[in-house]
Amino acid sequence: xxxxxxxxxxxxxxxxxxxxxxxxxxxxxxxxxxxxxxxxxxxxxxxxxxxxxxxxxxxxxxxxxxxxxxxxxxxxxxxxxxxxxxxxxxxxxxxxxxxxxxxxxxxxxxxxxxxxxxxxxxxxxxxxxxxxxxxxxxxxxxxxxxxxxxxxxxxxxxxxxxxxxxxxxxxxxxxxxxxxxxxxxxxxxxxxxxxxxxxxxxxxxxxxxxxxxxxxxxxxxxxxxxxxxxxxxxxxxxxxxxxxxxxxxxxxxxxxxxxxxxxxxxxxxxxxxxxxxxxxxxxxxxxxxxxxxxxxxxxxxxxxxxxxxxxxxxxxxxxxxxxxxxxxxxxxxxxxxxxx
Ligand code: DAH
Numbered sequence: 001x002x003x004x005x006x007x008x009x010x011x012x013x014x015x016x017x018x019x020x021x022x023x024x025x026x027x028x029x030x031x032x033x034x035x036x037x038x039x040x041x042x043x044x045x046x047x048x049x050x051x052x053x054x055x056x057x058x059x060x061x062x063x064x065x066x067x068x069x070x071x072x073x074x075x076x077x078x079x080x081x082x083x084x085x086x087x088x089x090x091x092x093x094x095x096x097x098x099x100x101x102x103x104x105x106x107x108x109x110x111x112x113x114x115x116x117x118x119x120x121x122x123x124x125x126x127x128x129x130x131x132x133x134x135x136x137x138x139x140x141x142x143x144x145x146x147x148x149x150x151x152x153x154x155x156x157x158x159x160x161x162x163x164x165x166x167x168x169x170x171x172x173x174x175x176x177x178x179x180x181x182x183x184x185x186x187x188x189x190x191x192x193x194x195x196x197x198x199x200x201x202x203x204x205x206x207x208x209x210x211x212x213x214x215x216x217x218x219x220x221x222x223x224x225x226x227x228x229x230x231x232x233x234x235x236x237x238x239x240x241x242x243x244x245x246x247x248x249x250x251x252x253x254x255x256x257x258x259x260x261x262x263x264x265x266x267x268x269x270x271x272x273x274x275x276x277x278x279x280x281x282x283x284x285x286x287x288x289x290x291x292x293x294x295x296x297x298x299x300x301x302x303x304x305x306x307x308x309x310x311x312x313x314x315x316x317x318x319x320x321x322x323x324x325x326x327x328x329x330x331x332x333x334x335x336x337x338x339x340x
Contacts, residue, residue, distance in 0.1 A: 004045075004052065005063050011041050012067040019074050025082045032075055042068050109340040110216055110329055113243075113317045114198045117218055120242045121196045124235065126220070129195040131181035133202070135173055136166035139180040143296045144259040152176065159202050159213075174202035177310055178219035179259060185221065186297035191304045192224040198313070209325045216313035223289065223299065223306030229262070232286060232307040236266060244270055244320055251280060260287025260308060272322050281319060284311040 015035035022028035036042060045064050052060055107115070118128060131139070141153055151157065159174040166172050181197040197219040205211040222231070237250050249269040257263040264287055267280035286309035291301035314326050321340070323329075328336050 004048075004056075004060050008045060008063050008067045011045065012071060015042075015071045016074055019071070019078050022078065022082070025079070025086060028075075028078055028082055035071060036068070036075065042071070106337070106340065108329075108337065109317050109321060109323075110313055112340060113313055113320060114216070114218065116243055117239065117311075117313075117316075118196065118198065120239050121220070124194075124238075126194045126196045126222075129181055129185050129197050130199060131175075131178075131184045131197065133175055133200055134161060134164075135175040135180050136168075137170050137173065138166070138168070139183045140173060140175050140177070143183040143293065144179055145290050145292050145296075146258045150258070155204070157204055159204060175199075176203050177201050178217045179308070179310055181219055182221045182259075182308060183293075183297060186223070186294075186299060191299055191306075193306070194222050194224075196220045207327055209327070212314075212326050212330060215326070218311045218313060220309045220311075221289070221306065222308070223304050225304065227288075227305045227307060229288060229307070232288070232309070236284075236286070236309065240268065243316070244268075247271060252286075255285060255287075257285055257287055259290050259293050260285075261290045263287035266309070268319060270319060273319055276322065276324060281315065283315050283319070284309050286310070 015031075018031040018035055019028065022031050034040060042064065049057055049061055049064070137153070141150065142148075146152060158176050161172045161174065164172050178197045178199045178201060181195075181199070185193060185195055185197075197217075199217060199219075200214055201217050202214050205213055207213065222235070233250075233252060240248050240250055247270060251267040251269070252264040253267060255263045255265040263285065265282055266284040266286055268283050269280050273279070273281050286307065289306040289308055294301040294304060294306075314329060317323065317329070318326065
């Protein structure tokens with residue numbers, strides 16, 4: 001019996017030592033197979049129990065089982081320890097770094113400005129209208145009183161779409177302004193009209209800090225009885241104070257557009273415009289709708305009056321956010337977009 005207990009004791013010692021020196025999960029598993037597997041010496045000892053004299057068996061069995069339980073206990077402990085070690089980063093880790101954040105998508109700055117402008121005009125009773133980007137010459141130019149020999153139609157300014165002529169057999173084009181939608185709306189709807197038209201326009205410009213071959217405008221059209229330039233000025237001032245703050249200053253300069261008479265360009269001044277090194281920044285064209293435009297769509301110019309405007313959305317976003325290069329809007333660089 002004593003020799004049996006001694007065998008168990010020495011076996012246990014060796015097993016415990018093997019488990020303690022295993023330095024990773026693979027060598028621990030190897031030790032488990034060697035010391036606790038079916039071919040292990042522990043199992044051999046258990047098998048020997050049967051050969052012992054009957055009165056020694058209970059004690060001997062207890063000794064083996066206790067020893068085995070101790071080895072199994074250490075095995076489990078070491079396993080947990082080595083698993084934890086395996087899960088630890090192997091390189092130096094800076095636990096003071098901020099955690100990873102989930103990022104949510106956001107609206108593009110041009111979309112944000114557009115939505116804000118729409119919200120403000122809605123307060124004034126305007127509704128949003130839209131029209132096609134691939135237009136015909138009639139809606140983009142003729143109906144707006146822009147004669148066929150006007151330089152704005154020149155292929156240097158306008159993208160024509162070859163091979164897809166309109167109903168009159170004339171080349172179609174990419175609209176150079178959202179003013180074409182004024183005509184489309186008035187053709188379909190009797191006055192009064194109060195619409196704004198956000199949309200993309202195209203011009204044959206080379207890209208630089210202030211130009212891009214495609215950009216965005218918001219057109220506005222208000223037609224009713226007795227509408228005046230005073231309404232136009234008041235509306236523009238209200239909208240831009242809402243949008244850019246009370247300190248914004250608005251200036252109307254006489255100008256020429258074929259579809260308005262009188263016509264103006266609108267300049268803005270804000271603290272940010274000044275910071276960008278300018279006193280005034282041109283932002284829009286506007287005017288009182290020309291009688292011949294009304295005639296084109298069948299509105300009686302003796303009864304109806306109206307004003308219209310077209311703003312460049314990029315310009316407004318540039319003033320609002322202090323951006324000095326229009327191309328940043330189209331590059332989709334997340335370092336830029338995440339600022340908004
Ligand atoms: N269409 C003009 C442009 O793209 C802007 C404009 C001027 C729109 C006067 C209008 C207007 O509706 O009345 O520069």
